[in-house]
Amino acid sequence: MKKQQIQASVKDERLVEKRRDEMIKGAVSLFKKKGFHRTTTREIARESGFSIGTLYEYIRKKEDILYLVCDSIYDRVHTKFEQHKMDLEHGTLEGLKQGIRNYFRVVDELQDEFLVMYQESKSLTKETLPYVLQKEKEMALLLEKMLTRCVENGELFLSKEQVQLLSHNIVVLGQMWGFRRWVIQKMFTLDEYIDMQIDFLFNGILRNKNSENLEN
């Protein structure tokens, strides 16, 4: 799955990157408010600080902007993961918890961006959509790796299928924090949310019967 190259008329690559960053910032802020379809290219140009003509020096179609936005979000997710130095190595339960915790924090920081990406990515065409879906899979893969390491280390007893499903579960429960913010974020702080979710993940609801003494 190759990264889609968006053609620019401008040659100076450094300039291209700079302008596109401005564009993405402007676009995300508008998409958040009005969604991709309700946002016009003129608005994006104005919000980004240049003219409609200039905008089209750096992209070819409006959809390119959406692709750039989605792509940039994934980049930022990966960067954040790096910053949080997700401990993929140790394969301990504590490391796993820390990894999940970090993932939840990343989702919190980028919740607007995630919202935009999930609500609008269906507007991508056949050419760019697969690349974005691929990125989506990779996110689950990061968690899958951590889980697998724990299984290999004998810290967890899970089948390959269970690991795969679980990794998607965690991804989705993370996104839930952002997507259902209008109800969830009124009930819990981020830390409360994380603690409760990790408790549920590790112990389930039956085990809760006598899990008061479990660390979480």
Added chain:
Amino acid sequence: MKKQQIQASVKDERLVEKRRDEMIKGAVSLFKKKGFHRTTTREIARESGFSIGTLYEYIRKKEDILYLVCDSIYDRVHTKFEQHKMDLEHGTLEGLKQGIRNYFRVVDELQDEFLVMYQESKSLTKETLPYVLQKEKEMALLLEKMLTRCVENGELFLSKEQVQLLSHNIVVLGQMWGFRRWVIQKMFTLDEYIDMQIDFLFNGILRNKNSENLEN
């Protein structure tokens, strides 16, 4: 939160209902493929089997169609729940499992509709959106009731907050079956998916260590 009344020019109420049903069916099938914004009113009219003029005898604005679609989906969800006779009464673990199982099956049956609703409902205006969000909350409430019954019966030991969070978790894990279908449904059958999710929910991942003998 009152149900929004969509005005029709046609007087015959039975006819209005019939035509709107045709419209909703046509619209869902198109929204699935192209989303709300990419679908034109003319396409909806054609797909529904009548002319653009007739379409506008039964609605006033394009957005009305989206509202009708969302509303109809919730109606169908409720109806399906009824059909599956969700056992809210007993408050047993077995009843709870059955309830969750049923919910997952409903999501499976209506997965296209859910997808449309979640991706497009943000296109609703201030007047209609709250009604749809309310419906969304009610869905979680159904599950919350079942869980609460079990807690009251002493079958589960969960705080009020845990029950609330859990109900949202279940809602979201159900939707995940439809939303991530391009990866999840390639890995599991619906029954496998349900069994595994219920296992995770009840026992968590630690308990899995020695949960081979647990029925699920």
Added chain:
Amino acid sequence: MKKQQIQASVKDERLVEKRRDEMIKGAVSLFKKKGFHRTTTREIARESGFSIGTLYEYIRKKEDILYLVCDSIYDRVHTKFEQHKMDLEHGTLEGLKQGIRNYFRVVDELQDEFLVMYQESKSLTKETLPYVLQKEKEMALLLEKMLTRCVENGELFLSKEQVQLLSHNIVVLGQMWGFRRWVIQKMFTLDEYIDMQIDFLFNGILRNKNSENLEN
């Protein structure tokens, strides 16, 4: 110039007349508020107390309604003139004044109708417009006759051209009462207006120097 016959599908002539009267009444009241173009046939039907289908049993095109309205207004003008028993016979100055007075009162009574007619008659087609313009001319002709009688009687010394122009002047000064109502009717009562206009007509502005003793 023949009266245009508007075709009706319904045979019963008495019924046709009755329905058309209802139609005209409804239409005038709507045209007053919104003008011909902004008024829909559905609205006219509803205002007239029958269905759109029925409306079209009595006319063939929307424009027919406008024609019927214009025609009816002229009929009413003539009837009013009759009621006021315009004294065309005597050919005295006093009779002339009375005739003008009466005309002004008719304009006052039918000012809404006149307004509609003048603002909308240009929407008539080539076939019906000439008939309406003809009616317009006839109105001036009524006044022309009165003036001519006075000239013949030696009460006035006016050339044929002067009589013709004067008759149009009077027609227009009458309409002015209705057309500029938003300013004129705030300044004068109808009687004041009539008195002043007759004074001006008869004596002009120079004569006013020493016309205080003139009856008007």
Added chain:
Amino acid sequence: MKKQQIQASVKDERLVEKRRDEMIKGAVSLFKKKGFHRTTTREIARESGFSIGTLYEYIRKKEDILYLVCDSIYDRVHTKFEQHKMDLEHGTLEGLKQGIRNYFRVVDELQDEFLVMYQESKSLTKETLPYVLQKEKEMALLLEKMLTRCVENGELFLSKEQVQLLSHNIVVLGQMWGFRRWVIQKMFTLDEYIDMQIDFLFNGILRNKNSENLEN
């Protein structure tokens, strides 16, 4: 009463003025033939020499065009008055006559525009209509001033009310030249018309008995 500002997307103000002038010219010529409602925006665009898209770069709603047309007509009227150097200063009868004469000539030159304005201005919305009506009043005010000057100078003996009414009379008798052109302009040349009207205004119909020797 503030001049309504019509928003344009194009920034270059000189260009906006130029294009709008083209638009107004095109629109007036079409409104004359078909009226505001029967004229489509596409026709206006074509007649003005640019595309429909370009048209909407210079206005926002079709009604804006009507407003621009009305506004431009008043501007031209004022300009014409200036060109004719209406003699407001002297306050002589001769100056008054010259003023009236000039007004009649302006009406003649702009008769198409006046016709459009009077027939269509009711299609303006609540926001723009008052401004246009105000302009209408101002026209009468110009004549009122001239008359008042003569009264102050002792050249005329008229009450304040008489002056006000008279100014409206003159405005209306001017418009009559354009509005009843289909009959009046067949009977008289403009100069004949002016002479006769001034005679009537100054001397009335009674005074005509022995006014042959009066200059007019």
Added chain:
DNA sequence: AATGAATGAGATTTCATTCAT
């Protein structure tokens, strides 16, 4: 004779994209 559901031509308006400057 009365009804009102159905129709579709046509109107206004938007907006992605181009291209001359």
Added chain:
DNA sequence: AATGAATGAAATCTCATTCAT
């Protein structure tokens, strides 16, 4: 490299008119 005026395809929505019942 930057600008923004110009374009026109396409979208939504209206409404006069018809016709089966």
